[in-house]
Amino acid sequence: MKTKIFGKEGISEAAEILKGGGLVAFPTETVYGLGGNGLDKEAAKKIYAAKGRPSDNPLILHVSSIEEVYPLVKALPEKAKKLMEAFWPGPLTLVLPKSDLVPKESTGGLETVALRSPENALTLDLIRACGFPIAGPSANLSGRPSPTEASHVFEDLGGRIEGILEDGAVGIGVESTIVDLSENCPTLLRPGAITIEDLEEVLGEKVAIDPTLLGKSMAEGFTPKAPGMKYRHYAPKAEMILFKKKEEDETRSGQEDITKFILSYGGKELSDCPEQEAKKSVAKAILSYGEKELSVSSEKRIWILCGEDTASLYEGDGRFTVQILGRREEPLSMTHNLFRLLRQADEEGAELILGECYSEEGVGFALMNRLKKAAGQRIFYV
Template identity: 65%
Template sequence: MVYPYRGIVMETRIFSNKDIEEAARILKTGGLVAFPTETVYGLGGNGLDKEAARKIYAAKGRPSDNPLILHVSKMEEVIPLVESVPEKAKLLMDSFWPGPLTLILKKSAIVPLESTGGLDTVALRCPDNALTLELIEKAGLPIAGPSANLSGSPSPTEASHVYHDLAGRIEGILDDGAVGIGVESTILDMSTERPTLLRPGAITLEDLTEVLGEKPDIDPTLLGKSMEDGFVPKAPGMKYRHYAPKAEMILFRTLEHKGAESKVRESMAKYLEEERGDSFQKKIAILCAEETKPLYQEMAEKKNIRLKILGRREDPLSMTHNLFRILRECDEEGINLILSESYPEEGVGFALMNRMKKAAGQKIILIK
C-alpha cells in the first residue's frame, strides 16, 4: 500500500545550525524535517509516532512495506528500541558508529509497525553528522529517516535536491551543504543467527569481516538472484525500483579485464550506430571515469554526446560522491539515454555498482 499524498501544500523552510531548536520542535510535534548525514539527506519524523511514519510515506510516495531507518545520537538510545543488543552488534556499533552502518535488530514494543514496514525488526543507525546528532539530542527521540527524495528517484546529496523533490510536502530542510559519501549506508541484518548483508555501502564487506571475525552472508538479491513473489523487504531499497533517473540507463560490462576500457567504448559506439537507429536525435550522456575520459571525447564531440565524469577508478568513493548528483543533473538537462561504464565490485565498488544497476533497472550489456 502507498499512503497517497493529499496535496497539502505547506511552506518548506530552509534551516541552518541556528535553527536546530525549531527543527527539533517540528519533529516533536509530529512534523517532518529533512536532515543531512554523511551518506545522503534523510527525511525525518518521530520514529515512535505512527502518524509521523505515515506522513513520511505520503510525502515520498513510498510503499508502506518499505522499512524506515531510525537514527539515534548514541548507542545507549538503542536499548529501549530493541529486545536486546547482541554482543556482535555492540562490537559493530563501537567500531563504526557514528558512521554509515545500519544494523537490523528485533524491535521492542515501543517501535510502531508503521516505522518498520510491518516487521518485527527495526533498522538503526547513528549518523556521522554533527548537526543531525544535535538535532536528535534536542528532539529527544529517534528520527525515522529514509532518503529525502520522491520514491524511486536518485537520492539527494544536497539540500537543493531535497527542495526540488519535497518542497510543499514537508515543514523544513536542515542544510549542511553537500554530503561526503553520496550513497546510502551499509545495512547488516543482526536479527538472525548469522549476520547478513542486505545493502552494501561505504562500510565494506571486508570491513565487517575484519571486526566480526567472520564473513557475513550476502543476501541473494545482491548477487543478482530474482526475488520470489511475496518477498518481504527487511531493509530500504530491496524490493522497489530505486535511484533511477528519468532517462533510460544502460551499463556496459566486459567479461575480461584485458583491454576492457577500449572494448566498452567500441561497444557503446556500435550500440548507438547499429541498434538504436534514431538515438542520435535524442539527448545522450556517457558516464565514465576520469582515466577513461579521453576514449570518449572524439565520439562525444562528433555525436553531440555529453560526457559525465563520475570520479577516479582508483577512488570509488569519488564516484559514489558524484553518482546521484550526476543522475539528477541528467534529468535537469533533459537527457533521454545514459550509457555507462561498469566498475569492479570490490570494496566500495560493490556499493557503487549496486546503485548503478538499480538506476539502470538491471539493463546490462555484457561484452565478450
Template identity: 45%
Template sequence: MKDTMIVEIYPTEIDSRLMNECANILKQGGTVAFPTETVYGLGANALDSKAVKKIFEAKGRPSDNPLIVHVAKTEEILPLVKEIPEKAHRVIEKFWPGPLTLIFEKSSIIPYEISAGLSTVAIRMPSHPIAIRLIEESGVPIAAPSANISGRPSPTKAEHVIEDLIGKVDAIIAGGACNVGVESTVLDMTGQVPMILRPGGVTKEMLEEVLGEVVIDPAVENPNEINGTPKAPGMKYTHYAPKAEVIIIQGDLNNTVNKIKDIRLSYEAENKIVGVICTDETRDKYEEGIVKSMGSRKHPETIAANLFKVLREFDDTDVEIILSEAVDNVEIGQAIMNRLKKAAGYRIIEAE
C-alpha cells in the same frame, strides 16, 4: 501544499536557535529533511505513527518498504530492541557513528509503519554533526529514509531535496554536500551469521575484519529472490533512477568504451539523444555528446560521492538514454554497482 521552511545551518557552526526550531517541528509530529554523511534524510519522530505516515506520503513511498531509525547515542537503542547481540556490540564500537545500519529484533514500541510489519527494526547512528544535533535536540529517535521522491536518485545536496520535496515537508535543513554519497550499509544481526542486505560505505571486507564470516543476501544481486516485504530499505523496488533510461555496459575497460561508442551510434541513428557516464580515466575517450564522469577508478570513494549527483544532472538535459560504464564490484564498488543496477532496472550489456 505545505509552506516548507528552508533553513541554512553550517555543520561547523550550528545555529542553536534554528536547530531548536527544526527540533520542535519533529517534537510536534512534523517532517524535517536534514543532511547525513551518506545522503539527505527525511525525518519524523520514529515513535509517532502519524508522523511516520507523513514520510510515506511526502515521498510516495510504498508502505511495505521499512524505514531506518536514527539515534544519537548507543544507549538510545535499548528501548527500541529486544536485545543487542555480542557481535552487534563489536561493530557498534568500531563503526558507529557512521554509515552502518544494524537490524535487530524490535521492541513493542516500534510502530508498524517503521518496520512494515516485520519483527525487526533497522537502526543507525549518523556521524554528521547536524544529524546528531537534530536527534539530540528533538529528544526522540528519528525515522529517516532518503529525502527524495521514491524511486529517484538519492539527494546528496540540499538543492536535490528542494527540487523533490518543496511544499511536501515542513522544513529542509540546507547543510552542504554529503561526503559518502551512497546510503548506509545494512547489516542484519538477527541470524547466526551477519548478513549484508544493502552494501554501502562500510564494506564487507571491513566488517569481516571485526566479525569474521559475513554473507551477502542473494537478493542484493537478484531482487527476484525477495518474497513479500523486503527486510531492509531499498531492496525490492527500482531506485535511484533518473528520467532517462539507464543501461550499464561492463567488461574489459577498453572493450566497454568501444561498446558504448557503438551503442551510442546505433541509438543516435534512431534520433535518440544519448548521454554517457564514465570515469576520469576514460573521459577523454568520448569525443562527442553529453559525457559526465563519476570520479576516479583509482579513488572509488569519489565515484560513490558523485554518483547520484551525476544521475540527477542528466535530468537537466534532453538525454533519453544513458550508457554507463560499470566499476569493479569489490569493496565500495559493491555499493556503487548496487545503486547503478537499480537505476538501470538491472539492464546490463556485456562488452566482449
C-alpha cells in the same frame, strides 16, 4: 505547505516541528534523510505519503548514541555492540529485533528495526534536541536518485514537508551499509561505504550476502527487511544501460546480445586482451550503441558516464555528453558524484545514459549495486 530551509541556528525550530508530528529533512554523511518521530506511527505514515513510498519498505531510525538503542530493541547482541563501537557514528545500519516501543508503521510491519547513528554534527544535535529517534529514509520521491544536497530535497519534496536542515553537500553520496543481526548469521542486506571486509574484520567471522544482492529474484509477497531491497531505486528519468566486458565465468543468461551493435576489435577475443584493450572495447561498444540510437533520432540527447581514466576514449564526438563519474581506483570518488550526476542528467534533458561498469571489490560493490538499480539491471556484455 511552505518548506523552510534551516541552518545550524534553526535546530531548535526544526526539533519543535518534529515534536509536533511534522517532517524535516536532515543531512548525513551518506545522503539527506526525511525525518519524522520514529516512535509516532502517524509521523511514519506522513513520511510514506510525502515520498510516495510503499508502506512495506522499512524506515531507518537514527539515534545519537549507543545508549539510545537499548529501549528500541529486545536485546543488544555482542555482535551489534562490536559493530556500533567500531563504526558509529557512521554509515552503518543494523537490523535487530524491535521492542514494543517501536511502532510497526516505522518498520514496514516487521518485528525488526533498522538503526544507525549518522556522522553529522547538526543531525546528532537535532536528535538530542528531539529526545527520540528520528525515522529517516532518503529525502527524495520514491524511486528517484537519492539527494546529496539540500537543493535536491527541495526539488523533490518542496511544498510536501515542513523544513530542510541544510549542511552543504554530503561526503559519501550513497546510502549506508545495512547488516541484519536479527538471526545468528550476520547478513549484508545493502552494501555501502562500510565494506563486507570491514565487517568481517571486526566480527571475526564471515558475513553472508543476501541473495537479492547477487541477482536472485525475491519470492512473491516478500517483505523487505531493509530499504532498497524490493523496489526500483535511484533511477533517473532517462533510460540507462551499463556496458561490461564479459568475463570467462559469466554467462549471457537474461542479457541482451549486443554483438550487432559493437565494432569488432581486430578479430581478437576480449578475454585475450589486456585490461586497457578491454576498456577500449567497452568504449567502442558504448559509442557504437550511441551512434545506432542517433541514426534513429539525431536529436536524441545521449550521456556517457565513465571513469576518469577512459574519458579520452570518448572525446572528439560532440553528439554525446561525456560525464566523468570519478577515479576508478577510488570508488568513493564515484559514489560521491553518482546521484548528483543522475539528477543533472534529468535537469539537462538526457534521454539515454550509457555507462561503464567497475570492479565490485570493496566500496565498488556498493557503487555497482546503485548503478545496476539505476539501470534497471540492464547490462550489455561485450
